[in-house]
Amino acid sequence: MLTRKSKLVLTKIFSFFSVIRGYNIWVVALAQYLSAIFILAPEKRALDIILDWRLFLIVLASTLTIASGYIINNFYDAKKDLINRPKKAMIDRLVSQETKLKVYFGINFVVAFLMFFISWRAVLFFSTYIFLIWFYSHKLKKMFLIGNITAAVLAVLPFFGILMYYKNFYNVIFAHAIFLLSLILIRELIKDLENIEGDLVADYKTIPVVFGEKMAKTIMTVLTISTLIPVYFLIEVYDVGYMDIYFYLSLIGLLFFTLLLWKSSSKTDYLKLHFLLKFIIVSGVFCIVLIEPSVLIHGKKLISTY
Incomplete structure (x- = not known):
């Protein structure tokens, strides 16, 4: 049996784990x-x-x-x-x-x-x-x-x-970074929609607070469409091996995300969309193993010759 002191220590450890995520x-x-x-x-x-x-x-x-x-x-x-x-x-x-x-x-x-x-x-x-x-x-x-x-x-x-x-x-690395940056920026905007109530009270000047939910959704839609640019370069120009499967599936996921976005209106809806984006981002981490190193090295050599 755990003592009261041990329970308190475990509780504080769990609390800190929650704080640092x-x-x-x-x-x-x-x-x-x-x-x-x-x-x-x-x-x-x-x-x-x-x-x-x-x-x-x-x-x-x-x-x-x-x-x-x-x-x-x-x-x-x-x-x-x-x-x-x-x-x-x-x-x-x-x-x-x-x-x-x-x-x-x-x-x-x-x-x-x-x-x-x-x-x-x-x-x-x-x-x-x-x-x-x-x-x-x-x-x-x-x-x-x-x-x-x-x-x-x-x-x-x-x-x-x-x-x-x-x-x-190398350019291929920055193409990966731009795609990831776009996903994270979309996630930040969906978090603003999710937390709009607290942002209003704390006087946070987020896009949903300043311009409303419709404008925030429009900006996210534009950002989602813009992910096609780095994905095109990663698949067609630089060649990332079998990871192109992830990029095709992520585009389908983002299309699904956009359709649901315009139907969403509650905090619960935005929370689900947030988890969908997080799933796409985390999946990308595990799908890095699909890249064929020899293909990437060859691509780097081609880039370095220009």
């Missing part, structure tokens, strides 16, 4: 490793990449930075979350704001310390990343359109940390 962080770490193996450094052996201690530190620093970002975001969004996510907010409140801040600063110190073993550029990159997350949570998140764009950019920045490590600046 641990269920999301492991997906980011997996995506970074798969991106390194199949996209960023396909010419290297998978085992060499997995055993690379420098890459491990970069991935660890990325996950810790994202965790600290969730903590500071939770700190500033406490009032808004009580309206939009009352059950989750009550769980998150089991850990005091003071404790959250102590852990936040502690994690950031650990990240900076770890990056000293890589290079001063790594320290600069992650220090900037940490600052941008704080500035987004403190100021930018409430600003019209800037908040959405910043959130999307911050979500893909960890992958650029690995990109800088391998120094493989």
Whole structure:
């Protein structure tokens, strides 16, 4: 039988897991490793990449930075979350704001310390990343359109940390990044529709708050159509092997998403659409293994000749 003290400790651990959204962080770490193996450094052996201690530190620093970002975001969004996510907010409140801040600063110190073993550029990159997350949570998140764009950019920045490590600046990589950025931006807009009630109370200048739901849906539809551009390049120009199956299916999923979007009107409807987008994004992580490294290497050689 667990003692009362043990139950309290487990409850606080569960609360912190909820604050840092641990269920999301492991997906980011997996995506970074798969991106390194199949996209960023396909010419290297998978085992060499997995055993690379420098890459491990970069991935660890990325996950810790994202965790600290969730903590500071939770700190500033406490009032808004009580309206939009009352059950989750009550769980998150089991850990005091003071404790959250102590852990936040502690994690950031650990990240900076770890990056000293890589290079001063790594320290600069992650220090900037940490600052941008704080500035987004403190100021930018409430600003019209800037908040959405910043959130999307911050979500893909960890992958650029690995990109800088391998120094493989090929067009095919940026095509992947643009597609992912578009999906995340659409997800940010659907979250605004989902959380419009709390945003109104907390004075967040989101697109649905400023221009209404119809305009937000129109912008999301345009963004969804625009994903055809990077998908065309990834399938027809650069050749990503069997991962083209994922892109075809994701376009079908996005078409289904758009049709449901214009029929949606309640928070429950938007929540379902949010999960659909998250499924498409997470599926993309696992489908990276469908890329044929030899095909990608050949494509890189062709690109480098121009």
